[in-house]
Amino acid sequence: xxxxxxxxxxxxxxxxxxxxxxxxxxxxxxxxxxxxxxxxxxxxxxxxxxxxxxxxxxxxxxxxxxxxxxxxxxxxxxxxxxxxxxxxxxxxxxxxxxxxxxxxxxxxxxxxxxxxxxxxxxxxxxxxxxxxxxxxxxxxxxxx
Amino acid sequence: xxxxxxxxxxxxxxxxxxxxxxxxxxxxxxxxxxxxxxxxxxxxxxxxxxxxxxxxxxxxxxxxxxxxxxxxxxxxxxxxxxxxxxxxxxxxxxxxxxxxxxxxxxxxxxxxxxxxxxxxxxxxxxxxxxxxxxxxxxxxxxxx
Numbered sequence: 001x002x003x004x005x006x007x008x009x010x011x012x013x014x015x016x017x018x019x020x021x022x023x024x025x026x027x028x029x030x031x032x033x034x035x036x037x038x039x040x041x042x043x044x045x046x047x048x049x050x051x052x053x054x055x056x057x058x059x060x061x062x063x064x065x066x067x068x069x070x071x072x073x074x075x076x077x078x079x080x081x082x083x084x085x086x087x088x089x090x091x092x093x094x095x096x097x098x099x100x101x102x103x104x105x106x107x108x109x110x111x112x113x114x115x116x117x118x119x120x121x122x123x124x125x126x127x128x129x130x131x132x133x134x135x136x137x138x139x140x141x142x143x144x
Numbered sequence: 145x146x147x148x149x150x151x152x153x154x155x156x157x158x159x160x161x162x163x164x165x166x167x168x169x170x171x172x173x174x175x176x177x178x179x180x181x182x183x184x185x186x187x188x189x190x191x192x193x194x195x196x197x198x199x200x201x202x203x204x205x206x207x208x209x210x211x212x213x214x215x216x217x218x219x220x221x222x223x224x225x226x227x228x229x230x231x232x233x234x235x236x237x238x239x240x241x242x243x244x245x246x247x248x249x250x251x252x253x254x255x256x257x258x259x260x261x262x263x264x265x266x267x268x269x270x271x272x273x274x275x276x277x278x279x280x281x282x283x284x285x286x287x288x
Contacts, residue, residue, distance in 0.1 A: 001169040001220060001231055004188045004281040006270070008149065011215035025145040030285040032275070044148045045189045045282035047275070053215050059251070060258040060266050061244035062213050069206050070214030071155035071197050072265060076148060087145055100205035107203070114204040121216060122204050126150070131176070131191070137148040138189035141174040 006046055008074065011053030012119045015039065018050045021118050024094035044137055053119070073114070075124040079133055084111045087125045091115045096123075150190055152218065155197030156263045159183065162194045165262050168238035188281055197263070217258070219268040223277055228255045231269045235259045240267075 012018035019039050023029065027048070030040040039050040057064035078084060085102045092098055096115035099122070105112045110128040117123065131139055156162035163183050167173065171192070174184040183194040201208035222228060229246045236242055240259035243266070249256045254272040261267065275283055 001171070001234065002281055003171045003185055003192075004220060005152065005190065005192065005218050006221035006275075006277070006281075006283045007219035007268075008152070009217045009219065009268075011213075011217075027145070027147045031287055032285040040285050041147055042285050045278075045280070046149065047283055047285050048147075048149065053213075056215065056217060057213050059244070060217055060268065062258075062260075062266065065212045068209045069155075069197075069201050070216055071200070071263060072214055072216055073153045073155075073200060073204055074149050075151035075153065076145060077150035090145065100203070114206075116206075119215065122206065124151075124153075124204065131150075133150070134189075136189070137146055137150075139150045139191055141176040141184050141186050141191050143175055 004046075007049055008043075008046070009049040009051050009056055010117070010119065010121050011056040012050050013053060014118070015050060015052065017118050021095050022048075022050070025091060070120070070122070073122040073124050075126055077126050077128060077131060077133055077139055079127070081111050081127050084113055084125050084127050088113045088115060091123070091125070148190075151193055152187075152190070153193040153195050153200055154261070154263065154265050155200040156194050157197060158262070159194060159196065161262050165238055165240070166192075166194070169235060214264070214266070217266040217268050219270055221270050221272060221275060221277055221283055223271070225255050225271050228257055228269050228271050232257045232259060235267070235269070 027041045033039045041048045100114040102113035112126040171185045177183045244258040246257035256270040
């Protein structure tokens with residue numbers, strides 16, 4: 001297995017609502033999407049998909065039941081401290097729930113906050129100068 | 145918000161067990177990791193993190209309770225049909241549970257299967273010639 005993630009699929013209760021949320025944040029739906037069925041968004045070198053939660057569970061061969069904390073968080077890192085606050089405000093305006101307002105991180109020299117999307121998927125917004133971003137947004141872990 | 149995902153953090157019950165699983169699959173722990181606390185893996189233009197589930201929940205300001213289907217799947221796309229079967233076998237050998245054995249996809253012209261890692265995080269292994277992979281593994285959604 002090469003250390004790569006190709007696609008993240010988020011199970012959603014209402015595809016239209018989920019699309020509206022991500023598109024309000026500036027994501028552009030790919031022509032590869034199938035109207036009313038699945039939405040894809042190019043995300044740098046990978047893709048994000050939105051698909052009915054029950055269909056995703058069935059496709060994966062797992063029971064659809066279960067709720068609460070999914071044990072997973074997606075992070076969107078930004079280039080400046082101020083962008084953390086700005087992006088959390090933008091997410092709230094688009095309908096996100098802020099689960100942790102922007103604050104200086106206890107874990108790294110930087111600033112962080114979290115929101116959940118309309119289906120409860122967790123996103124961290126982080127400014128972490130220790131994990132540099134390239135001009136294209138690619139994140140590179142430090143060498144030590 | 146730029147359409148990017150910088151980092152995916154998986155909440156884990158036993159960091160050592162989770163590290164062993166991903167490293168058995170060929171992921172290389174970054175020197176940015178903190179022994180016994182958090183493990184990072186460079187994953188193309190982004191990174192994967194492993195962190196105690198309870199700490200991740202607390203960090204995100206959400207309740208740690210909840211179980212079952214997380215409503216999310218990570219996908220690792222491969223370049224050939226045979227690689228799907230091979231990688232699922234490799235994952236099973238490393239301790240994964242195969243939730244859906246390799247089969248021709250009902251959704252795209254290709255082949256797919258799913259496994260869960262030791263903490264139940266879902267991974268799809270897919271060969272989908274309609275979503276081409278670059279030499280560096282970058283996935284590009286088709287233009288239409």
